[in-house]
Amino acid sequence: MEFIIAPLIISILTGILAAIISITDKIVNNYGEITISINNGKKEIKIDGGENLLTTLSSKEIYLPSACGGRGSCGACKCKVTSDVGEYLPTEIPYLTKEEMKENIRLGCQIKLKKDISIEIPDSLFNVKKYEAVVEKIVDVTHDIKEVLFNLGNEEINFTAGMYMQLCIPPYDKIKNETQRAYSISSKPSDKHHIELLIRLVPGGIATTWVHTYLKEGDKVKLIGPFGEFEATPTNSTMICVAGGSGMAPFKSMLYHMYENNINDREIWYFFGARTKKDLFYLEELAELQEKWPNFHFVPALSEPEGEEWKGESGLITDVLDRYLKTIINSGYKEGYLCGSPGMINACNNVMTANGIKLENIYYDKFA
Amino acid sequence: MKLSPKYEKAMANMQVGIISAQGFLGDEEINLVDIINRDENEFNKLGLKFDEVAKKLKYLLEKGQKGLGEPITVDERWLVQVYEAKGKMPCPFEDYMAQKSVVTLTDKNTNHKLMYTDLSIHLIEKHHFLEGKGSTFRLEPKILKKILY
Ligand code: FES
Ligand SMILES: [Zn+2]
Numbered sequence: 001m002e003f004i005i006a007p008l009i010i011s012i013l014t015g016i017l018a019a020i021i022s023i024t025d026k027i028v029n030n031y032g033e034i035t036i037s038i039n040n041g042k043k044e045i046k047i048d049g050g051e052n053l054l055t056t057l058s059s060k061e062i063y064l065p066s067a068c069g070g071r072g073s074c075g076a077c078k079c080k081v082t083s084d085v086g087e088y089l090p091t092e093i094p095y096l097t098k099e100e101m102k103e104n105i106r107l108g109c110q111i112k113l114k115k116d117i118s119i120e121i122p123d124s125l126f127n128v129k130k131y132e133a134v135v136e137k138i139v140d141v142t143h144d145i146k147e148v149l150f151n152l153g154n155e156e157i158n159f160t161a162g163m164y165m166q167l168c169i170p171p172y173d174k175i176k177n178e179t180q181r182a183y184s185i186s187s188k189p190s191d192k193h194h195i196e197l198l199i200r201l202v203p204g205g206i207a208t209t210w211v212h213t214y215l216k217e218g219d220k221v222k223l224i225g226p227f228g229e230f231e232a233t234p235t236n237s238t239m240i241c242v243a244g245g246s247g248m249a250p251f252k253s254m255l256y257h258m259y260e261n262n263i264n265d266r267e268i269w270y271f272f273g274a275r276t277k278k279d280l281f282y283l284e285e286l287a288e289l290q291e292k293w294p295n296f297h298f299v300p301a302l303s304e305p306e307g308e309e310w311k312g313e314s315g316l317i318t319d320v321l322d323r324y325l326k327t328i329i330n331s332g333y334k335e336g337y338l339c340g341s342p343g344m345i346n347a348c349n350n351v352m353t354a355n356g357i358k359l360e361n362i363y364y365d366k367f368a
Numbered sequence: 369m370k371l372s373p374k375y376e377k378a379m380a381n382m383q384v385g386i387i388s389a390q391g392f393l394g395d396e397e398i399n400l401v402d403i404i405n406r407d408e409n410e411f412n413k414l415g416l417k418f419d420e421v422a423k424k425l426k427y428l429l430e431k432g433q434k435g436l437g438e439p440i441t442v443d444e445r446w447l448v449q450v451y452e453a454k455g456k457m458p459c460p461f462e463d464y465m466a467q468k469s470v471v472t473l474t475d476k477n478t479n480h481k482l483m484y485t486d487l488s489i490h491l492i493e494k495h496h497f498l499e500g501k502g503s504t505f506r507l508e509p510k511i512l513k514k515i516l517y
Pocket of ligand 1: 069073074075077
């Protein structure tokens, strides 16, 4: 335990000290103009030093992923630094693997810019923009999931099905700072002027409480994106998709995108887990899609049907998945697609690998 | 009374916006040690033990995780839902890194509910701290007793 505690103590101390230092620093130190060189000089930014990398880049409209708004508690803002920026900080270490450290991956929100710096970021991040959107429609799809449609006005967005957006949560109530949270896009890529998200209420959660109790149609909000690498491979292998709750979002986007573009020659199995009927949604839409699309199979399953009339599958979604992989879908080349909590992903990985799907052929959202 | 450096520091870390956006102290006007003492007395009066309560909450968290994000019935009495997010959260006493999980617990017989986190279990077990009254994750001893026993 020692090895965690030691950096932890320093990490919290540094957090608090950092605030004081950064204020004094701004008054006392002047780092002058520095250059950020991105992807071997492909892009160069000249800017006053002193702030962290994440904030500095976003002031120049280059957005690294962030699911905590730069508090150092999500580990999403990873970025490869190819110049010397000093030792790893205790605040970075809990979020990085040994391999990432060998590669000089750092947390963007923890790197203070004091001198010229070179970084490498995926080209896809150049496509990320901040959108000023208007909430066009909010629909309760279950008792705890809202479908929120944002209108981007004249702005266009280009994304692949499976990507996510960061929603900016303004200060409200006792919450004093803006924060950000990541949500998978549920709308189709062909609708370039809208973004739809499915947001499930997490009790006590800052972002979801705001969405569920404060957000109204007509409100203006900021969205940053698109981010992420979760997408359907361009192969013909059978897709085994598993989700529950708001994990529906990327699959809704993928399925309608594939259907619309006649990518209908591969088998798709979509397992959706819920506890009772009241936790299920989009049943009719997906049943209708299944009618029109013979290779698409939708398998909703209830873990505790509780005396309701239910003709579908029953049991935990992992058990239902296991049954199908052993009987109905027991041949052919398969890929796994998952969207859910770390525990859900872990459990599905286990079932899939035990049934012959290789770990490297299982894809999921890494931010969830 | 002046707080020892350990409690002084923990209390500073518990303010709004330091470790969590909402903080840990709620609307309390007394200091951390007084909060803990008051709740220890309350626990005694109700015949509750901190390590036992922590153990029960941990048991329910672990059972709840089997629901993979959906609610699941545990021991035919409780409905448990565990929400997990990536990332970690430090204990304000700087001795533990908690997972970001939120648990909602409903007693199916009475419909009483409570809500706690991975960090709450540690705070109860190691520091006898139930969070301040008015805090989002405050655990009231009376409610703990009603729902867990
Ligand atoms: S933005 Fe969350 S850790 Fe850097
Ligand atoms: Zn602790």
